[in-house]
Amino acid sequence: MSTVLPPSSSSSASGWQPVAFDTGTAYGRKPPSHKAELTEVGAGTPMGELLRRYWHPIGLAADATDTPRQVRVLGEDLILFRDKGGRPGLVHWRCAHRGASLYYGRVEEGGIRCCYHGWMFDVQGHCVDQPCEPENGARTRGRVRQPWYPVEERYGLVWAYLGPAEKKPVLPRYDCLEVLDEGETLEADDNSIGGGGPRIIPCNWLQHYENVADPFHVPVLHGSFSGTQFVALMGQMPEVNFESTETGVMITSIRRLEDGRVFRRVAGPVLPTLRVVPNPRVAAYGRVESIGWVLPIDDHSFRIYTVGRVKQPGDLARVRSRLNGKLWEELSEEEHRRFPGDYEAQVSQGAITAHSEEHLASSDRGIVMLRRLLQRQLDALREGRDPAGVSFDADAPPVRFEAGNFLQGE
Incomplete structure (x- = not known):
């Protein structure tokens, strides 16, 4: 608020009163900006290089077939396939010969063959055939290698490591997925459970990941504002304890x-x-009973892969959020507006939220702790150290979480 005084010549004018203006309008606001170091995931970016030091799920095991499949991971366009010998492969989409897309390739016993001139590459990118060259390229094919990434299968998912070869960690195991109760089996799901929307969610991955560290949105967004989206118990405002661990x-x-x-x-x-x-x-x-992985597709979209212990096939899919009794894709635009969920709250922030315009409060403690955790890993990488949560010990025990729903005093 500011006060405007009249010119001195008129200061004694009869009946004059100082005029107050509310200067707290949006005029003159600074251009918004985001925390690029925490959000951008392309090769060569700080977060992109950090995330490339870990394994990521890139598809269901059933997605790797003899039909080439396009996948986008951390801003890279890749082709997933399974050769006729049953080995999964992940290669760069452009053929190393003349750049035709391997999406149009043909999968054979020894790998994937380009549609343009027939060059074939195995699951590790070795060129194994050049039919247009003398002796099928016997003297030349060894000079060419299709860019590729290591993949492994576990828990019904295909995992990829996109980082430096000399720093490749072992693919972790998880205690909650290793120890099954009687009658339980494992199920993998690619419906972005927890995202509250479609499989591909059009905003930055961190906007969702931070939501996991925000327990106070639950009684508001999923309770008092949109109505009970989970169970009535979750609508109660909780007492919350936050604890920082080495990895979370x-x-x-x-x-x-x-x-x-x-x-x-x-x-x-x-x-x-x-x-x-x-x-x-x-x-x-x-x-x-289940855990999920947020996969950054690029800076402006992500998806979630989930694996859990189930009693019946399809149990994981039945966990998907229902708003006003309907799945997200069944809601009308009016219902999306009246009963918003995680998707609406996160995507409506923009492709990448404007961190410069935030006003964090005491209830955002988990967000601050998560950002500091990520920043510590970025610092470790800059200092030549390995980030937390990677292991090079093939005999390391499964990762264990102290997580769940617990009722005391029964």
């Missing part, structure tokens, strides 16, 4: 029931992109 942020939300029992929900983000989130519908109490 452990968040304990405490809700006290009228009968004296205490409901403890332990969740949180874990490096590199894990969302360790117990079923918000509290279908059962105990250890977390």
Whole structure:
């Protein structure tokens, strides 16, 4: 607020009153900006290089077939396939010969063959045939290698490592997916469970990943604002304890029931992109039954792969959010507006949110802790150290999480 005084010549004018103007309008606001170091994932960017030091799920195991499949990971366009020998492969989309897309290639026993001149590459990018060259390229094909990435299969997913070969860690195992109760099997899902929308979500990955560290949005967005989207118990504003760990942020939300029992929900983000989130519908109490990985497709989109222990096929898909009793794609535009969920709250921030315009409060403690965790890993990389959460020990025990829905005082 500012006050405008009249010129001195008129200061004594009869009846004059100082005029106050509210200067807190949007006029003159600075151009918005985002935290590029934390959000941008392309090759050569700080976060892009950090994420390339970990394994990432890039598809269901069933996605790797003898039909080439386009995938986009960390801003790179790649082709996933499975050769006739059953080996999965992941290669750069442009043929190393003349640049035709291997999406139009043909998968054979020894690899993938380009449609243009027939050059064939195995799952490690070796050129194994050049039919237009003398002796099928016996003297020349060894000079060419198609850019490729290592892949492995586990838990019904195909995993890729896009980082430096000399720093390739072992693909982790997870305790909650290794120890199954009687009658349980593992199921993998690519529906972006937890994203509250379609498979491909058109905003920066960090906007969703930070949501995992934000327990206070649950009783508002999923309760009082849009109506009960999970169970009524989750609509209660919780007491929250935040704990920083070497590889994540452990968040304990405490809700006290009228009968004296205490409901403890332990969740949180874990490096590199894990969302360790117990079923918000509290279908059962105990250890977390599924975990998901946020896969940055590029700077402006992501998707989520989930693996969990299930009793019946399709159980994971049934965990998908329902708004006003409907799946996201079944809602009208009016219903999306009246019953917004995670998708609307995160995507509406923009392709990459304007961090310069944030005003963080005490309830955002988990967000601050997560950003600091990521910043520490960026610092480690700059200093030549390995980031937290990578292991080069093939005999390392499965990663264990202290996460789940727990009811005390029964």
